[in-house]
Amino acid sequence: MKNYLKFIFVFSFIFILGITNSIQAKESNVSLLKPNWTFNGFFGKFDRAQLQRGYQVYKEVCASCHSMNLLSYRNLSEPGGPEFSEAEVKALAAQYEIQDGPNADGEMFTRKGIPSDRFKSPYPNELASRAANGGAYPPDMSVLVKARPGESDYIYSVLMGYEEKVPANIKLEEGVYYNKYMPGNKIRMAKPLNSGGVEYADGTKASEEQMAKDVVSFLTWAAEPHLEARKKLGFKSVLYLLILTILVYLVKKKIWSRIESKV
Amino acid sequence: MSEYTSKSEEKFQPVQTNKVGGSPYTGVLGWIDNRLPIIRMFRHEYLDFQVPKSLSYFWSFGGILTICLLLLILTGISLGMHYKPDAKYAFESVEKIMRDVNFGWLIRYAHMNLASFFFIAVYLHIFRGLYYGSYKEPRQLMWIIGIVIFFLMMATAFLGYTLPWGQMSYWGATVITNLFSAIPLFGESIVTWLWGDYSVGDAALNRFYVLHWLIAFLIVGVVVFHVIALHIVGSNNPSGIEPKDTRDTVTFAPYTTSKDLVGMLVFLLIFVAVMMYAPNYLGHPDNYIPANPMVTPAHIVPEWYFLPFYAILRSIPDKLMGVVAMVSSIAVLGLLPWLDFSKVRSSVFRPIWKQCVFLFVLNFFVLMYIGGAPAEGIYLLIGRIATAFWFAFFFILAPLVSLVEKPLPMPQSIHEFEDWKKQGKIKVFQFFGK
Numbered sequence: 001m002k003n004y005l006k007f008i009f010v011f012s013f014i015f016i017l018g019i020t021n022s023i024q025a026k027e028s029n030v031s032l033l034k035p036n037w038t039f040n041g042f043f044g045k046f047d048r049a050q051l052q053r054g055y056q057v058y059k060e061v062c063a064s065c066h067s068m069n070l071l072s073y074r075n076l077s078e079p080g081g082p083e084f085s086e087a088e089v090k091a092l093a094a095q096y097e098i099q100d101g102p103n104a105d106g107e108m109f110t111r112k113g114i115p116s117d118r119f120k121s122p123y124p125n126e127l128a129s130r131a132a133n134g135g136a137y138p139p140d141m142s143v144l145v146k147a148r149p150g151e152s153d154y155i156y157s158v159l160m161g162y163e164e165k166v167p168a169n170i171k172l173e174e175g176v177y178y179n180k181y182m183p184g185n186k187i188r189m190a191k192p193l194n195s196g197g198v199e200y201a202d203g204t205k206a207s208e209e210q211m212a213k214d215v216v217s218f219l220t221w222a223a224e225p226h227l228e229a230r231k232k233l234g235f236k237s238v239l240y241l242l243i244l245t246i247l248v249y250l251v252k253k254k255i256w257s258r259i260e261s262k263v
Numbered sequence: 264m265s266e267y268t269s270k271s272e273e274k275f276q277p278v279q280t281n282k283v284g285g286s287p288y289t290g291v292l293g294w295i296d297n298r299l300p301i302i303r304m305f306r307h308e309y310l311d312f313q314v315p316k317s318l319s320y321f322w323s324f325g326g327i328l329t330i331c332l333l334l335l336i337l338t339g340i341s342l343g344m345h346y347k348p349d350a351k352y353a354f355e356s357v358e359k360i361m362r363d364v365n366f367g368w369l370i371r372y373a374h375m376n377l378a379s380f381f382f383i384a385v386y387l388h389i390f391r392g393l394y395y396g397s398y399k400e401p402r403q404l405m406w407i408i409g410i411v412i413f414f415l416m417m418a419t420a421f422l423g424y425t426l427p428w429g430q431m432s433y434w435g436a437t438v439i440t441n442l443f444s445a446i447p448l449f450g451e452s453i454v455t456w457l458w459g460d461y462s463v464g465d466a467a468l469n470r471f472y473v474l475h476w477l478i479a480f481l482i483v484g485v486v487v488f489h490v491i492a493l494h495i496v497g498s499n500n501p502s503g504i505e506p507k508d509t510r511d512t513v514t515f516a517p518y519t520t521s522k523d524l525v526g527m528l529v530f531l532l533i534f535v536a537v538m539m540y541a542p543n544y545l546g547h548p549d550n551y552i553p554a555n556p557m558v559t560p561a562h563i564v565p566e567w568y569f570l571p572f573y574a575i576l577r578s579i580p581d582k583l584m585g586v587v588a589m590v591s592s593i594a595v596l597g598l599l600p601w602l603d604f605s606k607v608r609s610s611v612f613r614p615i616w617k618q619c620v621f622l623f624v625l626n627f628f629v630l631m632y633i634g635g636a637p638a639e640g641i642y643l644l645i646g647r648i649a650t651a652f653w654f655a656f657f658f659i660l661a662p663l664v665s666l667v668e669k670p671l672p673m674p675q676s677i678h679e680f681e682d683w684k685k686q687g688k689i690k691v692f693q694f695f696g697k
Contacts, residue, residue, distance in 0.1 A: 042540065070358050146543060147551035226368045234539025241535060245528040252521040259513060
């Protein structure tokens, strides 16, 4: 029996190694920064105030280049998210001018945003965005967290990974910056977060680290808006199945005892 | 027959086209069963059905796979009601399911992870067959039908992975469909025909969606054949000895059903834990980037369950031969009943073959690792050795071991096998407990 256990151990080890290897095709050897996210773990939850601050960072910093096409303003008031009040969301949406139409005369017109509108894009299309950013395309941020190996930790690390001192072996072209955690260590985005870059309404000190944490939490929610519901249901269903499995196992033992005693 | 029977009478045999009757049931059940004998068939095949007593939890995977398939179809139908097979809207429609459809995230994560768990279960199911010689007389045809199911599963899984139209969907589809261009003479035309266009695009996505559905239901059909064959040849068991009398068997209900249920629940528990707490662990992050024909991902890798075969494909320098090697690496399983001609089924009594099977499994994982690594340098070399071993296992080890191996002394019957097990005379591979 011991022998087999050893086999199983070795197999599962290689199995996990194989999967991880295929998925996390690592390009740099630096290990990512891993802050204590509130949403990690079996009972992980978002911190509402943090998501609200994160939205503010997105709106005031990231949104000047990055779109979030899959989100609507109404999402900001939905349960499990930043949970702004409906009135707040109405006011937030109304800050944007949205093109709508055509109207009865066949004319396009602009109106104030409403909660059901999608987040307004900084650029009308990808080419306009590239033209404005020296050829680079700031990716849409709706599912950005899930689209990168390392997820939240990776985005956080990149935000915190700008360094003044560039290693001697790296030559930076015009408009390219050094980043410790970016694959290839080169990034076309200038350092986005600087201490005091935003002024938080709740009085939290807007340090670089704080802003990075807040905005990454917000982006994690944006990529996985039902994370809280999932973890809640997950715990319930695992517990339920665990108890059911034990009970059914006992039933099975009872049933089999009828014939096993005979042998 | 009397010699006075006239010739004209001799020509006609009596016929009875209506076979109504014969049901052991009365009342409404009897009325139905007399006309459509599914009730007595069910009773015969699923309640009174005799099953070897010595089945271990390894025999739960048939039931587990059936449940997986049913859940996949159920979740798939729900997803199909919201998904749009259009290159422009596919990615967004999946995200709409994840965000706006009630419990859409649950249904989609379930479907996505079930596909992976379907493969975990099928690999364990195949391992069970290899280890206990379930492919041997008289179960060869059932084994071959199983391989057909495996091929269909791979096709459906591949097609399903293209549907979210992320980067890996698009580039995976491009790489895999391009394999058909290796076919001599007609290769290029076949690929164009498959795509319905000159590149992977809207036309391809639309037909992939249709085929994903079609093949899913084809699997159901072939599974029915697999199960019918099972009910003719009966289950193999850890001893590899056929049951002889009632001391060797139990009835399907409640013995096998209760044990299968435990196996299913344990499997379901692991599945639910992964789906709820690491839903994207078995997927690739690049598939959350919308498909972009202008940007090739740094590494195009298939889903984890294709990696061993992907490694075989890449280990052959020639494209056509690579495809041939990949397809035959699975098809060769169908020859195993004849390549391994040892009379003993179970590895419990086959000391050398047992080691070979473990090496084969180890090699499978090595290939899986290599499939996910870049095809260069040391990885390529290991991949080639592992590929060679894969085929050597079938064409050299199987016949050779059948010839030279001296099986251990065997019990006469399953109940004697059970006694030996209790006395510790033999070791049996088990998951946990009994």
